[in-house]
Amino acid sequence: MSSPNQNMRSKAETTESPIVRLLLIGVALVFLFLFLVLPLATVFSEALSKGFTTYLNALGEPDALSAIKLTLVTAVIAVPLNLIFGVAAAWCIAKYEFRGKSLLTTLIDLPFSVSPVVAGLIYVLIFGAQGWFGSWFEEHGIKIIFAIPGIILATIFVTFPFIARELIPLMQAQGSEEEQAAIVLGASGWQTFRYVTLPNIKWGLIYGVILCNARAMGEFGAVSVVSGHIRGETNTMPLQVEILYNEYQSVAAFAVASLLALLALVTLAIKSAFEWKHSREMKKLADLPPERPY
Amino acid sequence: MLPGFKLTLGFTLFYLSLIVLIPLSALIFKTFSISWDQFITAVTSERVVASYKLTFGASLIAALVNAVFGLLIAWVLVRYDFFGKKIIDALIDLPFALPTAVAGISLTALLTSNGWVGQYTEKLGVQLAFNPNGIVIALIFIGLPFVVRTVQPVLEDAEKELEEAATCLGATRIQTFTRVIFPSIAPALLTGFAMAFARAIGEYGSVIFIAGNMPLVSEITPLIIIGKLEQFDYAGATSVAVVLLAFSFMMLLTINALQTWQRKLTGAAL
Numbered sequence: 200m201s202s203p204n205q206n207m208r209s210k211a212e213t214t215e216s217p218i219v220r221l222l223l224i225g226v227a228l229v230f231l232f233l234f235l236v237l238p239l240a241t242v243f244s245e246a247l248s249k250g251f252t253t254y255l256n257a258l259g260e261p262d263a264l265s266a267i268k269l270t271l272v273t274a275v276i277a278v279p280l281n282l283i284f285g286v287a288a289a290w291c292i293a294k295y296e297f298r299g300k301s302l303l304t305t306l307i308d309l310p311f312s313v314s315p316v317v318a319g320l321i322y323v324l325i326f327g328a329q330g331w332f333g334s335w336f337e338e339h340g341i342k343i344i345f346a347i348p349g350i351i352l353a354t355i356f357v358t359f360p361f362i363a364r365e366l367i368p369l370m371q372a373q374g375s376e377e378e379q380a381a382i383v384l385g386a387s388g389w390q391t392f393r394y395v396t397l398p399n400i401k402w403g404l405i406y407g408v409i410l411c412n413a414r415a416m417g418e419f420g421a422v423s424v425v426s427g428h429i430r431g432e433t434n435t436m437p438l439q440v441e442i443l444y445n446e447y448q449s450v451a452a453f454a455v456a457s458l459l460a461l462l463a464l465v466t467l468a469i470k471s472a473f474e475w476k477h478s479r480e481m482k483k484l485a486d487l488p489p490e491r492p493y
Numbered sequence: 494m495l496p497g498f499k500l501t502l503g504f505t506l507f508y509l510s511l512i513v514l515i516p517l518s519a520l521i522f523k524t525f526s527i528s529w530d531q532f533i534t535a536v537t538s539e540r541v542v543a544s545y546k547l548t549f550g551a552s553l554i555a556a557l558v559n560a561v562f563g564l565l566i567a568w569v570l571v572r573y574d575f576f577g578k579k580i581i582d583a584l585i586d587l588p589f590a591l592p593t594a595v596a597g598i599s600l601t602a603l604l605t606s607n608g609w610v611g612q613y614t615e616k617l618g619v620q621l622a623f624n625p626n627g628i629v630i631a632l633i634f635i636g637l638p639f640v641v642r643t644v645q646p647v648l649e650d651a652e653k654e655l656e657e658a659a660t661c662l663g664a665t666r667i668q669t670f671t672r673v674i675f676p677s678i679a680p681a682l683l684t685g686f687a688m689a690f691a692r693a694i695g696e697y698g699s700v701i702f703i704a705g706n707m708p709l710v711s712e713i714t715p716l717i718i719i720g721k722l723e724q725f726d727y728a729g730a731t732s733v734a735v736v737l738l739a740f741s742f743m744m745l746l747t748i749n750a751l752q753t754w755q756r757k758l759t760g761a762a763l
Contacts, residue, residue, distance in 0.1 A: 215666055220573055227569040228581070230562050234634055235587050237609060241599040284508045291501040303505070305749060309513055312741040314695025316715040317734045320722065321516040324523050329727060331519060355512055378495050388496035410589075417592025419698035420715065424722065437594040437698070444598050444702065453602075456595040463590035470590075471583040 242460045246453035257454035265431045266439035266455065269347065273435060274415040277354045281411055285362030286404075290392075293370035294378070304367065310359040318356045319424025322349055345427030350435060353421040358411045365407035366400060373399055406473045413466040417459055520738065523731045535732035544714040545736075551625055551713075552693035555632030560686045563640025564678075570641070571648040585641050588634050593698025600631055601703045623705030628713065631699040636689030643685035647678050650759065680755035684748055691744035695737060 214220070247254055257263065288307060292300060310318065325331050326343035336343055343349045377399070381391040397404075419437040426433045434442065436455055443452035524532070535541070569575075570582055588596065604611040604622040614621050621627055651674065659669040697715040705711045714737060721730035 214572065223565060224569050224573055224575050227562070227566045231566065231581060231584065233610070234637060235584055237603055238596060238599040238634065239587065239591070241603050241609065242595060245599070245602050280508075284505065287501040287508075288505040291498055291505055294495050295498050295502075297502070303509075305745065306509060306513065309517075309745070312691055312695075312745045313517075314697065314715050314734075314737050314741065316697050316718050317520070317695070317737055317741075320718060320730060320734050321520050323722065324519045324727065324731065325516055327727075352512075356516070359512055375495060382495060391495070392497075413590045417590075417595070419592060419594040420696075423697075424719065437592050440592075440594050440598060441702075449602070452598060456592075456598060459592045459595050463587060463592070463595075466590040467583050467586055470586065471579070 239460060242453055242456050245449060246457040248453075249450050253450055254454050254457075257448075257451040258458070260451065262431050262434070263439060263451070263455055266434045266436045267458070269350070269434065270416050270436040272347070273351050273354050274412055276351050277358055277415045278408060278412050280355060281358055282362050282404075282408060284359070285366050285407060288363040289366035289370045289400075290396075292367050293373075294375045307363050307367075308360050310356050315357055315418065315420030316424060319353050319421040322352050322356070322425050326352075344425055345429070346433060349425035350422050350433060353425045354415050354418055357418050357421050358415045361411035361414065362404070362407035365403045365410070369400055369403040370396070402473050402477060406470060409466050409469050409473075413462060416462060517738075520731060520734060523727070524735050527728045527732060531728055532732045532735075535729040536736050540708050540712070541714070541717055541733060543709045544712050544717050547625060547628070547711065548694055548714040551628045551632055552690050552696075555629050555636055555693050556686050556690035558629075558633050559636045559640045559689045560682060563637060563685060563689075564644055564682055566637075567641045567644040567648055571645060586638050588636075589638050593635070593696070594702070596634055597631065597699040597702035600634060600699065601627070604630065604703065622703050623711070625704075625711055627703035627705070628700050628711065631703050632693040632696060635696050635699055636693050639688040639692065640682065640685035643681045643688065644678055647681040647755065647759065651677055677758060680751050680758060684751040684755060687744060687748050687751060691741065691748070694740060694744075 215223070246257075288303075291297075292304060323330065323344055325333075326336060326349060327333050328337065328344070330344075333344070341348075343352070377395050378391050381395045382388075386394070416435075417437055418435075419441070422435055423438060423441070426435070426438055428434060428438060428442065430442070436459055440452050440456045440459070443449075443455065527535075566585070570578065570585075601622055602608050604614075604627060606612060606615045606620075606622075608622075611621055619626070621630060655673055655677075656669050659673045660666075664672065695715060697713070697719075700713055701716060704713060704716075706716060714733065718730045718733050718737075721727075721733065
């Protein structure tokens with residue numbers, strides 16, 4: 200082989216020829232266009248297919264408004280509870296060694312692998328009319344299944360691991376030296392968490408909350424099992440979408456769906472911003488000289 | 494020793510038991526109240542068995558498609574630069590963020606005979622909505638991010654030196670990929686595949702709109718559970734749910750094992 204050829208080869212040794220590259224990028228983009236961009240565009244195009252006024256009117260329907268309200272209420276209760284749990288779980292898993300830790304971590308992930316329909320079913324088995332506690336609650340006039348408490352419980356279940364699983368690896372990577380130092384210097388446990396840990400995990404926390412919130416507002420299967428589909432009362436936004444769609448009110452269904460799609464887009468934007476900031480901070484750390492002058 | 498261990502562990506165990514463990518054990522206990530014959534009849538009736546075949550078959554095809562295209566997309570995102578790459582990278586997570594019911598109705602609108610895609614495939618004689626084809630498409634949508642997001646970080650960390658060495662030793666680019674790169678990302682690819690598969694088995698929201706839901710033809714297993722619940726057949730619903738749950742546990746263990754394997758591989762390479 201002649202030497203110019205040799206040169207070309209050494210340049211190309213860890214990448215592909217331009218044609219192969221273009222081809223691979225092309226196939227990937229076509230696939231993503233068909234499977235991600237088109238469905239997303241469909242939501243907005245269908246929602247606005249009868250004009251903007253019809254769109255706004257569909258969103259102003261009392262049933263739609265009450266669905267939006269219920270979805271917000273559910274998220275406002277479910278997300279903070281899972282946030283407290285996520286911080287507590289991450290603190291004990293990341294900062295201490297104890298037996299059964301890996302089992303605990305696996306159990307926290309469990310709701311992710313359970314089918315949403317099964318998640319709804321387990322609450323029906325406990326709180327339903329024939330369930331374990333169903334008759335007790337009925338005697339005391341408390342409705343859980345086919346009512347709002349059931350919806351909130353099912354939502355908490357399916358969004359259970361989101362914040363914990365963002366925080367656990369983050370806090371494990373950070374170690375506990377900074378907290379130890381704060382304690383030695385006389386800070387209380389709460390002060391240590393508030394002024395040392397919290398600033399360090401801020402971004403992971405926001406990230407986890409955003410993901411948890413997106414799922415809480417969008418959950419369909421589990422909520423559908425426990426809701427009972429009472430119009431204007433126990434319909435969340437995804438359930439309202441289903442009802443409208445099955446009644447052939449396509450524009451109205453897609454109007455409500457478009458709000459959820461917007462929520463998804465905002466979630467993705469915040470997620471990307473977080474990752475961008477995170478990688479910049481990592482790069483800054485890596486750029487520091489190896490021996491840091493303290 | 495940092496303070497708060499007992500408090501946080503105590504709360505973690507309390508909340509975990511209250512929300513996850515006790516409700517799940519309710520399902521197991523409910524199963525014990527069902528007689529063996531009743532259980533077998535419920536989980537092996539013709540309609541239920543047809544739903545297993547459909548659910549597992551469609552999930553397997555979808556996960557395989559995701560494995561191939563997910564690997565390709567991860568590769569393109571890590572190795573090449575092109576216009577709009579950052580936006581595309583962000584968009585990969587759309588199926589995680591978009592509520593499943595929204596995905597369901599929008600895929601259906603896209604694929605029916607007057608939809609943007611459906612009108613063309615119909616001319617070719619291929620019907621995509623209201624049959625098992627639609628189920629596979631919905632499951633591909635749902636599972637895509639799993640493969641991309643598990644393979645992407647491993648590809649990013651892969652050492653270029655190994656590839657350079659392979660090329661210096663005379664390997665072609667394809668040989669380098671199949672013998673050097675692929676083995677190092679295989680566990681991650683399998684993990685992503687298993688996650689997409691497990692998710693697809695339990696998926697409900699995105700599928701029911703597009704499936705057509707014909708008994709024996711296009712009725713998925715989670716829908717069977719809903720159907721039994723609507724007829725107040727709690728024993729039957731529980732029996733089928735236990736089958737799904739047993740499968741979920743198996744997949745969870747498999748995925749954990751695969752992740753350990755990947756960590757060992759990358760750990761050994763460092």
